[in-house]
Amino acid sequence: MEKPAIKITVLGAGISGLSTAYWLARDGFDITVLEAQNEAGGSMITEKKNGFLIDYGSNSGLETTTLVGELVGETGLQKEMVYANETGNKRYILRKNQLHALPTNPIAFLRTKLFSRRAKLRLLAEPFIGKSEEGYYQSISEFVKRRLGREFLDYAINPFVAGVFAGDPDTLSVKSAFPKLYRLEELYGGLIKGMIKGAKERKNIGEQSKQSAKMFSFIGGMQTLPKAIARKLGKRITYNCKVEKIDKSANRYKIFYKHNDLPKEIVSDIVLSTIPAYKAALVFGGFDDQLCRHLNEIYYPPVQVLFLGFRKESIGRALDGFGFLIPKKENRSFLGAIWSSVIFPQRADSNKTAFTLFIGGARSPELFNGDVESLINRVLKEFKEIMNINEDPLFVKEKMWAKAIPQYNLGYIEHERYFEKVEGEFPGLFLSGNYRGGISVGDCIANSEPVYKKIVDFISK
Numbered sequence: 001m002e003k004p005a006i007k008i009t010v011l012g013a014g015i016s017g018l019s020t021a022y023w024l025a026r027d028g029f030d031i032t033v034l035e036a037q038n039e040a041g042g043s044m045i046t047e048k049k050n051g052f053l054i055d056y057g058s059n060s061g062l063e064t065t066t067l068v069g070e071l072v073g074e075t076g077l078q079k080e081m082v083y084a085n086e087t088g089n090k091r092y093i094l095r096k097n098q099l100h101a102l103p104t105n106p107i108a109f110l111r112t113k114l115f116s117r118r119a120k121l122r123l124l125a126e127p128f129i130g131k132s133e134e135g136y137y138q139s140i141s142e143f144v145k146r147r148l149g150r151e152f153l154d155y156a157i158n159p160f161v162a163g164v165f166a167g168d169p170d171t172l173s174v175k176s177a178f179p180k181l182y183r184l185e186e187l188y189g190g191l192i193k194g195m196i197k198g199a200k201e202r203k204n205i206g207e208q209s210k211q212s213a214k215m216f217s218f219i220g221g222m223q224t225l226p227k228a229i230a231r232k233l234g235k236r237i238t239y240n241c242k243v244e245k246i247d248k249s250a251n252r253y254k255i256f257y258k259h260n261d262l263p264k265e266i267v268s269d270i271v272l273s274t275i276p277a278y279k280a281a282l283v284f285g286g287f288d289d290q291l292c293r294h295l296n297e298i299y300y301p302p303v304q305v306l307f308l309g310f311r312k313e314s315i316g317r318a319l320d321g322f323g324f325l326i327p328k329k330e331n332r333s334f335l336g337a338i339w340s341s342v343i344f345p346q347r348a349d350s351n352k353t354a355f356t357l358f359i360g361g362a363r364s365p366e367l368f369n370g371d372v373e374s375l376i377n378r379v380l381k382e383f384k385e386i387m388n389i390n391e392d393p394l395f396v397k398e399k400m401w402a403k404a405i406p407q408y409n410l411g412y413i414e415h416e417r418y419f420e421k422v423e424g425e426f427p428g429l430f431l432s433g434n435y436r437g438g439i440s441v442g443d444c445i446a447n448s449e450p451v452y453k454k455i456v457d458f459i460s461k
């Protein structure tokens, strides 16, 4: 199909930018993607070394949208895609030096020692607790404490929030960060009632809840997907391109960037920015002061990823789950560990076991103020104790994400409203990426579709 001569430039070749760029290119539009790194993927980075497969960013995705399967199919990755081992359904929480499986059914819930009898009885009150006032300015802590009680906050939600956002439940906005959870109260008046009714609703519209969606990855790790989309985009992507500034000139945008350190510029009718908010703040510096302030105010806490490989025989406990999370109350030096090669056996040779640990996050960014080497040694010691491991690891790899995951904190809605206002005021400018609409890989893909549709609508007007 012949398309009007409209130039579209996408900033960033992470999964958000790639998904939208791919759909636009498939429709025949003139697309250029500018990526600062020398490869595609952004927060999806995989490395293969010494018989281990290391995912330094996302370790898996949840198939919450059919768009994942479509992208996998269209990029020819069907045979590469793998689903998590069923053992991975079991998730542990640390309490008093013991790992307790998170109960997944009412009988297990009654039996578990993770929660006291009092905490279990407290849950019975949940359906009778009324609605709250304002979810955007209510933290997930306040929400859960009110509906489910203090202990449930400390031993279920606190570690869960660390596992998803590397976040602090006292500062994350319940409605911005967990819109579906808040919706259960808003729409149905409670979580238990909402879960029952919501399941029926989802079935009708063919949507998967995060609890029931299948966990996926690829034989070659998570970066397989962005790399495959990038191959489809081919020469439309230019790597080693750091966008520095954008000016608005008449109805078009002038993009200034450095390609292999050489200054370049390009004029575009449409700009889709998918780079992290704090980077976008630099790029849009001369554009609108308020926009920069909003972008800069989105907090990205530091997270250190520690990948450990052990001999299988050295592990002194059953490897029968996804891994474990640690509540803040347990006062440990890390957030939790994924048992990577249990979930996806391709992560290590058959006689070895791979784990991925997460340190820091919004809950304890101060950990990095001190000596990082002694922090790593402390984490290793604690991990070996919890797992009953009697040997040192065969293989250790680390990656520090100085600014890891955007936090949808209290007041985030003001940023979101401002982004919408800016998009209205600057025709042809679109802001996307994981600081809008969800941070998970599945959410980034799902949210890239309305962005793609908005761009197509804009062009056809």
Ligand SMILES: Cc1cc2nc3c(=O)[nH]c(=O)nc-3n(C[C@H](O)[C@H](O)[C@H](O)COP(=O)(O)OP(=O)(O)OC[C@H]3O[C@@H](n4cnc5c(N)ncnc54)[C@H](O)[C@@H]3O)c2cc1C
Binding pocket: 011, 012, 013, 014, 015, 016, 017, 034, 035, 036, 037, 040, 041, 042, 043, 044, 056, 057, 058, 059, 060, 061, 062, 241, 242, 243, 244, 274, 275, 276, 279, 283, 303, 305, 401, 404, 405, 432, 433, 434, 435, 439, 440, 441, 442, 444
């Ligand atoms: C440690 C960690 C663990 C995670 N674990 C999971 C998980 O298990 N499951 C899950 O679903 N999600 C997970 N996530 C979240 C998920 O991976 C990300 O939210 C998602 O990949 C973000 O994609 P994106 O395209 O929006 O942004 P990014 O991946 O950040 O991509 C942005 C791109 O823009 C480029 N860029 C930046 N500045 C410029 C510039 N000036 N010019 C040009 N290009 C630029 C960057 O190089 C990058 O490639 C994790 C994230 C991290 C950091």
